[in-house]
Amino acid sequence: MPQCPTCQTLHTVKNGHIHTGKQRFLCKQCGYQFVENPTNKTIDAETRAGIARAA
Numbered sequence: 001m002p003q004c005p006t007c008q009t010l011h012t013v014k015n016g017h018i019h020t021g022k023q024r025f026l027c028k029q030c031g032y033q034f035v036e037n038p039t040n041k042t043i044d045a046e047t048r049a050g051i052a053r054a055a
């Protein structure tokens, strides 16, 4: 399991997926929800379309 970005514990569990299909995790220690390896460097067409629609 990945390390929690806020409290640095390794006590994290899988917690479903975000809309892009990436694995989401939940920190069992502080309750923070996060996505492993969040990245903005490769925005796919679907994401770009969503941003354009929201703007």
Ligand SMILES: [Zn+2]
Pocket: 004, 005, 006, 007, 008, 009, 027, 028, 029, 030, 031, 032
């Ligand atoms: Zn935490």
